[in-house]
Amino acid sequence: MRKYWIQIVAATVLSVVFIVFPLFLSKGWLHILIVMLFNIIYTIGFWVIMRMGYLSFGHAAYVGIGGYTSAILTTMLNVPVFISIPISGVVAAAIGFGIGKITLQLRGIYFSITVFAFGEVLKTLWLTFNKPFGGPQGIWGIPRPSLFGFKFATHISYYYLILFFFVLVFFFLRSLDRSHFGFTCLGFKTKETELLAQSVGIDTSLYKNISFSISCLIPGMAGALYAHYFNYISPFVFTFALSTDIVVYSMVGGTANIFGPVIGAGILTIASELAFAAGYYRSLLFGVLLLVVILVLPNGLLGLFRKGR
Amino acid sequence: MLGLIYILMSLGLTMLYGIMHIVNFAHGEVYMLGAMGTYFLTVHYKVPYFLALLIVAVASIPFGLVVDRVIFRPIRGKWLQLLVATVGLSMVLQSASWVSFGILDKGVTHPFKFILRFWMATISGERFCAAILGAMLVFCILLLIYRTKLGRAMRAIEEDEGAARLQGVPPNFISAINVSIGFVLASVAGGLMAPVFVVNPGMGFGPLLIAFIVIIIGGLGSIAGCILGGLLVGLIQTVSAVFLGVEITYGLLFALVIIVLIIKPTGLMGHA
Numbered sequence: 001m002r003k004y005w006i007q008i009v010a011a012t013v014l015s016v017v018f019i020v021f022p023l024f025l026s027k028g029w030l031h032i033l034i035v036m037l038f039n040i041i042y043t044i045g046f047w048v049i050m051r052m053g054y055l056s057f058g059h060a061a062y063v064g065i066g067g068y069t070s071a072i073l074t075t076m077l078n079v080p081v082f083i084s085i086p087i088s089g090v091v092a093a094a095i096g097f098g099i100g101k102i103t104l105q106l107r108g109i110y111f112s113i114t115v116f117a118f119g120e121v122l123k124t125l126w127l128t129f130n131k132p133f134g135g136p137q138g139i140w141g142i143p144r145p146s147l148f149g150f151k152f153a154t155h156i157s158y159y160y161l162i163l164f165f166f167v168l169v170f171f172f173l174r175s176l177d178r179s180h181f182g183f184t185c186l187g188f189k190t191k192e193t194e195l196l197a198q199s200v201g202i203d204t205s206l207y208k209n210i211s212f213s214i215s216c217l218i219p220g221m222a223g224a225l226y227a228h229y230f231n232y233i234s235p236f237v238f239t240f241a242l243s244t245d246i247v248v249y250s251m252v253g254g255t256a257n258i259f260g261p262v263i264g265a266g267i268l269t270i271a272s273e274l275a276f277a278a279g280y281y282r283s284l285l286f287g288v289l290l291l292v293v294i295l296v297l298p299n300g301l302l303g304l305f306r307k308g309r
Numbered sequence: 310m311l312g313l314i315y316i317l318m319s320l321g322l323t324m325l326y327g328i329m330h331i332v333n334f335a336h337g338e339v340y341m342l343g344a345m346g347t348y349f350l351t352v353h354y355k356v357p358y359f360l361a362l363l364i365v366a367v368a369s370i371p372f373g374l375v376v377d378r379v380i381f382r383p384i385r386g387k388w389l390q391l392l393v394a395t396v397g398l399s400m401v402l403q404s405a406s407w408v409s410f411g412i413l414d415k416g417v418t419h420p421f422k423f424i425l426r427f428w429m430a431t432i433s434g435e436r437f438c439a440a441i442l443g444a445m446l447v448f449c450i451l452l453l454i455y456r457t458k459l460g461r462a463m464r465a466i467e468e469d470e471g472a473a474r475l476q477g478v479p480p481n482f483i484s485a486i487n488v489s490i491g492f493v494l495a496s497v498a499g500g501l502m503a504p505v506f507v508v509n510p511g512m513g514f515g516p517l518l519i520a521f522i523v524i525i526i527g528g529l530g531s532i533a534g535c536i537l538g539g540l541l542v543g544l545i546q547t548v549s550a551v552f553l554g555v556e557i558t559y560g561l562l563f564a565l566v567i568i569v570l571i572i573k574p575t576g577l578m579g580h581a
Contacts, residue, residue, distance in 0.1 A: 290394070
């Protein structure tokens with residue numbers, strides 16, 4: 001009963017902080033909060049595959065697929081934004097399904113490197129083909145979304161849009177985590193348990209492929225939202241640096257449950273903005289932090305709260 | 310020519326994987342530091358090119374020992390932590406270099422003035438020298454691995470760590486030696502490539518990507534596969550750059566990776 005009350009109080013405090021408080025914030029702070037939510041969404045998408053013991057080192061690729069698909073659909077084919085966002089998520093998920101078909105048979109390091117190489121190749125494709133992707137200049141003039149005549153032009157309206165998307169994704173993934181499906185996927189962490197799952201009749205490769213598609217779908221849609229927020233995308237946004245940032249967020253936060261990635265991405269984004277750490281200083285800070293967490297706190301920040309796991 | 314540099318890079322990577330199950334994302338940064346060291350020694354301190362290469366090679370041994378002791382040893386055997394730790398190391402080394410060496414491209418003056426002409430090809434002196442030195446280095450490492458007691462100990466650890474330890478092979482010592490050899494190979498590759506390409510802190514990423522492609526094609530941990538893969542990738546890259554254009558070379562290489570993975574997931578020469 002006590003725990004129940006704690007949850008209600010926490011939910012009220014959080015909703016006040018994240019719904020009411022931003023109304024009084026300046027544009028700069030709203031921008032930081034929006035970037036934070038983007039990072040959190042990428043990281044919880046990444047976490048879907050991470051919790052199965054597969055470390056994806058190329059998740060920026062799926063963010064980029066989403067962003068590029070939506071940018072091309074809206075600027076060249078005049079598709080409405082709220083239709084192109086789900087489409088770009090589905091495209092990212094479909095490409096993820098194809099990549100997963102090939103790479104998910106591999107375990108551990110093989111998987112990580114192959115996914116990493118795919119991300120790099122995709123980046124060179126975006127860089128070299130001017131025709132649909134705009135080459136190194138990227139794509140300009142991506143419109144802001146509008147719904148029933150209301151245009152999400154201001155920072156605060158876009159913030160609520162992203163917050164809504166985040167809450168949707170968060171509860172979807174949390175229920176997935178606690179569902180039968182999510183529980184089964186936890187069994188693929190080692191080769192032995194995967195064989196065990198196969199031997200009781202579970203189609204493990206289908207489960208893994210679906211998990212990977214979900215973990216590409218969410219960053220894909222977030223990437224589309226990113227493109228419509230900044231009105232501009234280029235290949236230099238979706239680089240290996242973004243992939244490693246995602247890994248850093250989830251490792252620092254911890255991967256035992258969904259709160260880890262949220263805490264990690266949230267705290268790190270805010271902290272690096274507060275420290276005015278940009279560019280190389282930022283990646284220096286993240287690298288040092290990553291090494292410290294790996295060597296001192298193997299379960300991330302979550303490990304501080306739950307000693308048992 | 311390029312193939313030999315790829316072999317130098319990926320030989321260190323594949324040895325690290327085979328013996329310690331580390332995929333070293335910081336390998337490109339070691340390559341960069343080798344090139345950077347060669348640049349500073351030859352341009353700022355007027356050290357002769359070959360002496361500079363030697364100094365770089367020797368200096369990377371203690372560097373490898375420190376990295377092994379501080380980062381790799383506490384988390385040995387945990388592949389995920391090792392992988393992420395090497396990414397962290399790579400971020401630290403690269404961003405520290407950007408901050409301290411500046412963002413301008415640097416060039417090492419060409420150490421040789423001659424140009425070789427064959428039937429159709431023209432090879433500049435430093436490329437020729439890089440190929441010869443690279444081949445000699447690869448040959449020495451192969452001798453070390455297949456003809457000495459130390460090499461036998463390494464191969465024993467690779468085959469079965471428990472059994473090797475029972476025979477008295479010290480794993481900490483072997484891993485320290487192994488990391489140092491990998492670092493020496495990478496930094497010498499960087500030093501050899503310094504006169505050919507421009508030197509900047511981000512230069513390690515391309516060779517790292519190629520080295521990954523090489524060891525996936527050849528099979529992780531397989532030395533013969535790494536040599537075969539390195540030659541294959543160098544050949545494909547050169548030929549496709551001439552006939553098809555530089556842009557689609559990466560796409561072609563990645564297609565090769567996918568084909569190899571579908572047909573034989575452990576690579577051409579790899580074993581499960």
